[in-house]
Amino acid sequence: MFSKRKQEPIKKHIWARPEMLVTFRAEIMPGKTREERTYKVKEVRPNGRVRLYDFPDEHRQSSFEPINFLRAVAGKPQK
Numbered sequence: 001m002f003s004k005r006k007q008e009p010i011k012k013h014i015w016a017r018p019e020m021l022v023t024f025r026a027e028i029m030p031g032k033t034r035e036e037r038t039y040k041v042k043e044v045r046p047n048g049r050v051r052l053y054d055f056p057d058e059h060r061q062s063s064f065e066p067i068n069f070l071r072a073v074a075g076k077p078q079k
Contacts, residue, residue, distance in 0.1 A: 015061045016041050016050050022064045 016022060024037040039052040049058040 013048075014044065015048070015067070016044050018043060020067075022050070022052070022067070024059075024063060025065055028063055 018041050020041050021038050022041060023034055024039075026032075026037070029037045039055050041050050042053045043051040045051065045058060049060050051058055
């Protein structure tokens with residue numbers, strides 16, 4: 001009589017991907033340059049936290065600077 005509506009899978013906001021670079025906020029690592037605060041993502045956990053290469057523990061999105069996907073492009077001269 002009553003049929004259950006099929007639930008569509010919930011799309012989570014994924015802020016990081018494996019192998020991408022993320023930079024810790026300066027407040028978390030004072031006195032270090034941007035390059036010293038930048039690490040590569042090893043794994044994105046189901047809870048949204050990330051594990052990094054060469055850095056211990058899991059970290060959440062708020063630990064990092066906002067991601068600017070155009071940063072690499074901004075430094076190159078335009079054609």
